[in-house]
Every structure is written in structure tokens, then in C-alpha cells.
Amino acid sequence: MTVTDILSPECMADPVPVWEALRETRPLAFHEGMNAYVISRYEDVERAFKDPAFTSDNYSWQLEPVHGRTILQMDGREHAIHRRLVTPAFRGSELTARFVPVMRRNSRELLDDFRDDGEVDLVDAFTTRYPINVIVDMLGLPKSDHALFHRWYTSIMAFLANLTQDPEVTERGLLTKDELQAYLLPRIAARVADPRDDLLSVLGTAEIDGERMSALEIKAFVSLLLVAGGETTDKALANLMLNLVRDPEQMALVRADRSLIAHALAETLRHSPPVQMIMRQPAEDVRLSGGTVPAGATVVCLIAAANRDPRRYADPDRFDVTRPDLDFAKAFTAAADHTGFALGRHFCVGAMLAKAEVEVAVNALLDAMDDIELAEPPVPQGVFTRAPGSLRLRFRPTLSG
Numbered sequence: 469m470t471v472t473d474i475l476s477p478e479c480m481a482d483p484v485p486v487w488e489a490l491r492e493t494r495p496l497a498f499h500e501g502m503n504a505y506v507i508s509r510y511e512d513v514e515r516a517f518k519d520p521a522f523t524s525d526n527y528s529w530q531l532e533p534v535h536g537r538t539i540l541q542m543d544g545r546e547h548a549i550h551r552r553l554v555t556p557a558f559r560g561s562e563l564t565a566r567f568v569p570v571m572r573r574n575s576r577e578l579l580d581d582f583r584d585d586g587e588v589d590l591v592d593a594f595t596t597r598y599p600i601n602v603i604v605d606m607l608g609l610p611k612s613d614h615a616l617f618h619r620w621y622t623s624i625m626a627f628l629a630n631l632t633q634d635p636e637v638t639e640r641g642l643l644t645k646d647e648l649q650a651y652l653l654p655r656i657a658a659r660v661a662d663p664r665d666d667l668l669s670v671l672g673t674a675e676i677d678g679e680r681m682s683a684l685e686i687k688a689f690v691s692l693l694l695v696a697g698g699e700t701t702d703k704a705l706a707n708l709m710l711n712l713v714r715d716p717e718q719m720a721l722v723r724a725d726r727s728l729i730a731h732a733l734a735e736t737l738r739h740s741p742p743v744q745m746i747m748r749q750p751a752e753d754v755r756l757s758g759g760t761v762p763a764g765a766t767v768v769c770l771i772a773a774a775n776r777d778p779r780r781y782a783d784p785d786r787f788d789v790t791r792p793d794l795d796f797a798k799a800f801t802a803a804a805d806h807t808g809f810a811l812g813r814h815f816c817v818g819a820m821l822a823k824a825e826v827e828v829a830v831n832a833l834l835d836a837m838d839d840i841e842l843a844e845p846p847v848p849q850g851v852f853t854r855a856p857g858s859l860r861l862r863f864r865p866t867l868s869g
């Protein structure tokens with residue numbers, strides 16, 4: 469029997485056949501357990517992200533209990549102002565001048581611990597640590613608190629991915645909200661009173677049309693950043709390295725022309741996106757392939773399935789850093805055509821930052837590691853976000869010290 473349940477063990481083991489079955493036979497599938505409609509075709513997922521009839525009110529129950537109210541659930545003028553407040557810190561010259569050196573330092577420090585070893589679990593030693601270290605450094609928070617942040621973001625991420633509403637996970641998430649708030653509020657107040665050269669001060673003093681973010685809004689945003697900028701980039705890096713290690717031809721292309729690292733990231737976001745699904749809630753009845761979704765229902769947009777839709781991408785299961793039907797030039801802008809960063813008004817505000825982080829990291833990894841091969845078959849985990857839980861690699865060290 470064809471499995472179309474996205475929470476089934478079959479889907480956990482290998483989601484590709486489940487996405488295909490959904491796309492081809494049940495493009496609008498009601499999921500009893502989640503009380504939600506699952507959509508999987510590119511044109512439907514694109515529409516859900518771009519059509520204003522689809523709100524992101526779902527975040528009021530999905531995330532607000534742990535973060536407070538964030539940009540993700542805002543609409544209209546409030547959303548536009550918040551985007552303008554935070555965007556400058558995440559792109560262009562601000563990003564390059566201020567934060568690329570932070571990325572280089574963090575990637576070097578992590579690499580130094582294993583560069584001479586000839587083998588590594590890249591997830592444990594690098595990918596789960598690097599993005600969170602970078603964001604904590606960018607915020608200007610102390611390195612000694614990295615473990616604390618790591619625990620908090622793990623618990624928030626579990627809350628977000630708690631599709632079956634496990635009460636223990638809920639409780640831990642709510643506790644994290646209180647702990648984070650107690651930690652951050654005094655530090656935000658200190659930066660507003662006495663700004664320094666860090667992201668927390670930038671957020672504390674940014675002003676658009678005479679409006680600033682309140683301390684609680686900054687707290688909510690920082691709490692969101694820890695998850696949005698941590699887990700996602702972690703899994704993007706792991707999936708990208710796995711895609712390259714598995715395919716020597718693609719690896720050779722990227723080694724020979726490092727500008728293709730950005731292509732490899734874009735193609736990873738299409739082929740094996742770290743965020744596999746995002747929810748929406750239409751404010752009115754909407755007609756999609758396969759039927760009508762009633763106003764107020766929850767819609768699960770299967771990013772990963774849409775990105776493998778053969779109606780949109782030729783030979784969609786193939787990982788190809790030179791793919792002609794993916795717009796690499798626009799892959800990190802709101803005009804992107806893959807759905808890995810969503811599309812439309814909530815398109816990932818950290819896309820350029822993620823690109824810079826991945827370029828710095830992959831360049832450093834490829835410089836330090838030659839002849840990389842898998843030491844054991846990796847096991848991808850998760851249906852909400854997905855990446856291997858460990859990535860054991862063997863390699864020939866190329867640089868020392």
C-alpha cells in the first residue's frame with residue numbers, strides 16, 4: 469500500500485516516496501493526527517507562501533508560547549517595519565564588514581580541534597556548533613554561555629517540531645521561554661543604555677519612522693534568531709557536505725571553483741532542505757489542486773516535496789550544482805525560485821547571512837580536508853527539519869595549525 473502519512477515510520481526512514489505519492493495521488497491530503505491539510509505540489513506551496521489569503525497566524529500557537537510574538541506571525545505595516553528594522557544587520561556591507569571575520573574565527577577554532585585527525589563526526593564537531601557560536605558572537609553575548617544557548621535552542625526546536633503535542637516537550641519549551649527572558653532582558657537594557665559594537669546594540673537602537681523595537685520585541689527576535697539561525701544553518705551545512713561527499717563529480721566541480729559553494733547551498737536547499745515543512749492558515753476558503761481548504765484550517769506546506777516536483781524541476785532527485793532550471797543568481801533573494809527559505813513576504817531574512825556562513829565554513833573545510841569519504845552510512849533524522857544526526861567522515865589532512 470502506498471504510504472502518504474508524513475508522520476509514519478516509513479516517511480521518517482525515507483520521505484521521498486511519501487512526498488511523491490502525496491504529490492501524485494493526494495495533492496490536498498487531510499491529516500487526522502495533525503488536524504491539518506498537507507500540500508506538496510510546487511504550484512500550491514508557492515501559492516501558500518505568496519498569496520496574502522494565507523496568513524502565518526499558526527505561529528501564535530506554534531511559536532509564540534516560547535518566543536513571544538515574533539516577526540514570523542506579523543502582517544502588513546507591523547511586519548514591514550520589523551523587516552526594515554532588522555534587515556540592515558543581515559545583508560550587504562554591514563554583514564561583510566562586521567560579521568565575516570567572526571565567521572572565519574569561529575570556523576577556524578572548531579576546525580583546529582580535528583584538522584589533523586583524519587576523521588571526524590562533522591555534525592558533532594562542527595555543524596551543530598558553528599552557526600550557534602556565530603550568532604552568539606554576533607549578538608555580543610559571552611562565549612561561556614554557548615552551552616546554555618545550545619540547550620535553549622534544542623528545547624525551542626523540539627517545541628516547534630512537536631507535531632504530536634507531547635506534554636513534556638511543551639513544558640520544557642515554556643520553561644525555556646522564562647529562562648531566556650530572565651537572561652536577555654537585563655542585557656538588552658544594558659545595550660540600549662550603553663550601545664556597543666554588536667547585534668544586540670544594533671537591534672536595541674535601530675529606528676524606522678520613529679519606531680524602535682521594545683525590549684520584549686527584541687527578546688522575542690533574539691530568541692527566534694537562536695533557532696532560525698542555528699538549527700537551520702547547522703542542517704544546511706550537514707546536508708550540503710553529505711551531498712558533495714556522496715558525489716565526487718560535484719565535489720570536484722566545487723573544489724575547482726569555490727564560487728560554486730553558493731550553488732551547492734542553493735541546490736541543497738532545493739534538493740535536501742533543512743526545513744522540510746512550514747505551516748500557514750488561510751483567512752478565507754482557498755481552492756488548490758485537489759480541492760478547497762476552509763478558512764482558518766492549518767495547512768502544512770511541504771517545502772521538500774515541492775522542491776522535488778517534476779512539474780517544476782527536471783530530474784528533481786538529482787543533486788546538481790549546475791542545474792539550469794534553478795535560478796542561482798536569485799537563490800538568496802526574495803525572488804528565489806526554490807522554496808527552502810519560503811517565498812514572499814516572510815522569505816528568510818537571514819538568507820544572505822546563511823550564504824556567507826556556509827561559504828566561509830565550506831571553504832575552510834575543503835582547504836583543510838582532502839579526499840573526504842564517508843566513514844559510515846549517515847542516517848537522516850526528522851520530518852520537520854531533516855539532516856543526518858551524525859556525519860562520520862575520513863579525510864586526508866592538508867593544512868596544519
Ligand code: HEM
Pocket residue numbers: 524539540541551603692693696697698700701704737742743746747807808809810811813814815816817818819821822
Ligand atoms: C540555511 C539556513 C536557513 C534556512 C533553511 C532558513 C529557512 C527559513 C524559512 C523556511 C523561513 C520562512 C518561515 C515562514 O515563512 O514561515 C525563514 C524565515 C526567517 N529566517 Fe531563516 N533560514 C536559514 C537561516 C537563517 C539565519 C542565519 C537567520 C538569522 C540569523 C534566519 C532568520 C530568519 C528570520 C528572522 C525569519 C523570519 C522572517 C519573516 O518572518 O519575515 N534564518 N527562514
